[in-house]
Amino acid sequence: MSRSSGSEPASSSADPAVRANTALALSVGDPSGVGPEIAAMAWQRREAMAVPPFFLLADPDLMRARASAAGLDIAIGEVTPGEAGSAFGRALPIVPLEARLADTPGVPDRANAAGIIEAIDRAVACSLSGEASAVVTCPIAKKTLYDAGFGFPGHTEYLAFLAERHTGKEARPVMMLAGPDLRTVPVTIHIPLSDVPAQLTTSLIIETGRITARDLRERFGIGKPRLAVAGLNPHAGEDGSMGREDGEIVAPAVAGLRSEGIDAVGPLPADTMFHPQARAGYDAALCMYHDQALIPAKTLAFDEAVNVTLGLPFVRTSPDHGTAFGIAGKGIARPNSLIAALKLARFLADRTDMAGQP
Template identity: 70%
Template structure:
């Protein structure tokens, strides 16, 4: 079966969070939202239980990844996990960790085997996984491990927040702000930018991507008056990238990088730390931004929010970001397939 005919593999995320219910909500909105076929990797009993809690009459069919596309129009296709779950919205359970991990693992395996077009993941929480013995810092690192395990190639995953009007990439991610200057290197910026440029070409279909490189310090250091990192670390990275033919420019002051006129001049902004990238992305499109993992041998997207334990099971969660993630995953998978076939 060609990849264009396969469904998206959606992992339900932490069963105690909003993942199961936004998956259900996305399915219920499939026609109005124009969603591509997907199947949910989950405990079918938990999905049925969560739908009942929310007062949703949900048709569910346990199926296989190969048959999901034929089922999708009439029922939510659920590929059952071996692990079973406790339905306890808002109360994370270490006993549910096995299902969370299994869903991610099987989604990746399906995608790499050609049984799924792309991987879409609902949010997970780290603590229940750590309590159950999970040894990876988070989703992204586990995905890179699975890619290496299945393909034998080490992957450097890069996080991108993609919205209708802005794409941002944080060069350093989940570390304390005080640690950023120690972790930031010219080599890291260059490696992140190369992967970003490659995926913008092959998956986003942008022939000559323009990369705006933010400075670390206020005013991009103002010639060294506000810190030396921009001249010693960031600018040499820009020079290397430009010498390689990548249209990168900077370092640029972050405080003037994200207004509409500035955004028109680039395809992605590479930012030096987590909040420098995520604040503008979420401020502009909190309900529509999508987390895309670049640098993997498969397409992976996810909503830009977390498990939201505080509202799980209350019918308050919105599926907008998941819907956007499903649509973007299909688009990227199709563009990737065309680039590979060319």
């Protein structure tokens, strides 16, 4: 998949009043993983767990086969996005993909790449056009897509590309893991740990903090967001004895955020930032690299944490787990994180409609 493929830029004309009554668009993710069955399970538990209406972009034949294999007794209805809300109570609404998907649970298949990407593309298009209120994505496996020529580091970066392609405006995505007791934001994301010091800059931290504070205010409804900024090195560098990055890169970024009126503190030692008393003092933690942010978030709430992409002209959430190829097709996957993602997407979409697009 090349970076240049796709439709011409188009602006969103979605009416907020219409968007508030539309279903969520859920992309199927990698069909060899647990995405198909957790989507079916989420629909199956729609009443017991107050799941908001959504439609699934998928291959209906695959969904029927996977539901049967996983022992899920569900009705499936093929719909258009506009029909999903009314159909949701009686059948899992599926908007069929043009690409067919091979049903190979646990065995990634590069032949599925076209369908995986089509589902993401169409979910974004539906959200920006007002046919869907937000985008929710089931997990993908990047290697499967890389093998088929996908030219992006991951889901987040591709969503930013789609946003720019549709709107003509550059998007700066920020990844957040949001759970009941902790929100974390990695400043650098899908890069090797050895590359982090070279990629980490004061301006990158400031921009990430600025977007985080804005979306916490405008989408999460937090009037004056408080940001805790982690140091890069052990003990936040301990006055330069364990690295100079915290004093030369992170501290100036915190000062820059404060100069913009953002309540930010740091650099803080990461090993003391995530206990209950510390968490009570901030609304989100800015972390310097991927695992510094994701380890505490997933440890505290693996089944409830949600991956949220900030900085986009549409709401996007996702489960905080991966494709789980090892248990795909066995009916033992848990849909909790997906259900949490669907609920948060509905909440954020409603907040965005009230506040306007960030």
